[in-house]
Structure formats: structure tokens, C-alpha cells
Amino acid sequence: MEISTQEVEQRVSGFKEACRKAGVKLTHQRLEIFREMAQTVDHPDAESVYNSVRERVPTVSMDTVYRTLWMLNDLGLVKTLGQAHERTRFDANLKRHHHFVCVRCGLTRDFYSDELDELDVRAATRDVGQVVSTLVEVHGVCNECAQKEKKGL
Amino acid sequence: MEISTQEVEQRVSGFKEACRKAGVKLTHQRLEIFREMAQTVDHPDAESVYNSVRERVPTVSMDTVYRTLWMLNDLGLVKTLGQAHERTRFDANLKRHHHFVCVRCGLTRDFYSDELDELDVRAATRDVGQVVSTLVEVHGVCNECAQKEKKGL
């Protein structure tokens, strides 16, 4: 369940390389924030990262954590869980369904599939817990955004 | 793509019934907020619901929309997209993976499955757009929460 020191150092090397390539400065704060992300299997929020990093870098500030996490996101080194910057959205469809989410505009459409409804993930998740329900989330480009793109952005 | 008037009215009837059963008052505002949710295939946020409902009920306020949406959520008539009340969370795992989310505590763990990696959802989503990637999101109860429950809450 833990991530090996070796794996962490490998990721850290990759980060240093990425900073050089992108021309961003490798500060103490950034390094420790990245290290924190690299060594956890959790999917922490900014505050959780802040609390952990503060133990090692007591003067770090919350806004540096946010700025660094978004920078890592821009560099493709972290992703957000769910859509970034999104407000709470509500879903009144009580039928069993799956979601298609447009990566450009955020449009979310339900779709149906007997095959996906029957997926059995119990074996793959046995170590984590008991399955209640399973949803497939497809990320893609919706037809409307594809149209716009064809017409030159 | 639209929801038939008949289907909407059926859902509205179910809502009235649910209100009676739960002993909550059926106000004009609640009815129109529910109707708005029942007749859209979007997954609107509170503001979007507010704007639509306001055309029919000009005096409705944003906080009534929020209160009603959460009430509908409590009654099981709507769900939220993603985890409710969550802050932005970050994920540093760049390997292909899927997510197990505990419905009790929100713990999110990655898991791996060649079978799930190979799912082909193109047929089911053809009408909506072009697939970029596919992620399976499993909702369940993590081992730790299952333990707690066994010991009596």
C-alpha cells in the first residue's frame, strides 16, 4: 500500500527534470509539495497537503500550496479528482446509468449499457472494501466541441 | 434526448407522494424546483436551477434552491455528481487506474484491472462524442468503515 522510497525518488527526479524543461524555478517549497504528493496513495486536498508539508517547511503558506498544485496540474504531473473548479451539480436520473463527460466544456450526459451494468469488480477491489455500485465515467470530446474545433478553435 | 411530458408528470407525482410520506410541505417553490430537475437531462448546478425556476417563480431565492436540492437529496430523489461538499482533491498517480470511493468516509483508493482498462464504450457513447479515456468508479464501503459498523456504528 505504501510507495517505495525508490519510486518516490524516481518521481522526484522526473519532477526536477520537468521543472527544468518548463523553465520554472525549483524552490524548496515546490519540491516538498511535490514530494508529499508523490509519496501518498491518498488523494489529498490542498489543506491536507499544507498540513503535511508544514511539518517540514513551517513557513509554507496555503496559497503557495494551491499555486504549486495547479502548476503541477499544468505540467501534467497531477490531476484533479472530478472536474476542477466545479460547483456542486445535481442528477435527477434514478435509472442505472453511466456518465460521459466532455473534457472541453464539462457537458455531462448519461448513457446506458447493459454490458457495463454487469461489470464485476469485486475481485479487483477485494482488498479495499465491499462494492455497493459501479459507474463508468467516460471522458471525451462532445460532438459540439468537436464541431467547434473543426472550424478552427 | 428530451424527457416526455408524461415521464415528467410521473416523476412529479412520485415527488408529491414522497413529500406526503416524509411529512414535508409541498410548496410552490419546491414543486417548481423539482419539476426543473425532473425535466432536464443536464446535471445542473444550483445557479442554473435558480435561473430556470426564476422564470416561472420570480421571487424564488438562491437559498431556497439549495435547501430544496439537499432536501431532494435526503429523500433520495436526486444525487450529486461526485462527492458532495468536497473540496478539490489531487491525484499524483499517473499510471492507468480506477477508483474505489467509500460512501461513508470518502476514502478514495486506486485499483488496477487489465480487464477494466480494455472496456470498449465507443458503441454506447457514439451519439454523445469521441472517447478519450475511461475510468471505472466503484462506490462501496471501505474495510475500516465496515469494521466500525460491525462494532455497532
Added chain:
DNA sequence: CTATTTGCAAATAATTTGCAGTGCG
């Protein structure tokens, strides 16, 4: 050296809450 980056404090955005009046059952 000097352009970036940081920490602070203040701003913004989304959502929630207290309260006095309103209306459903």
C-alpha cells in the same frame, strides 16, 4: 543581478445560516 516566486493579507465565489414574516395542511 533580475525575473520568479513567496508569504501575507485582503478579495472573491460558492454555499450556508439566523431571523422575522408567510402560507400549507
Added chain:
DNA sequence: CGCACTGCAAATTATTTGCAAATAG
């Protein structure tokens, strides 16, 4: 009629931003 519900305005929470001082390359 009474208590749950509403709208308002103010509070709260998460996140972002402007700016002067600090620092990586």
C-alpha cells in the same frame, strides 16, 4: 391556527489575487 418554510441579508468556507520582500539560476 401553528409550525414548517421562505426571502433577505449577513456569515462561513474554500480558493484566488495584489503586492512588497526574498531567492533561484
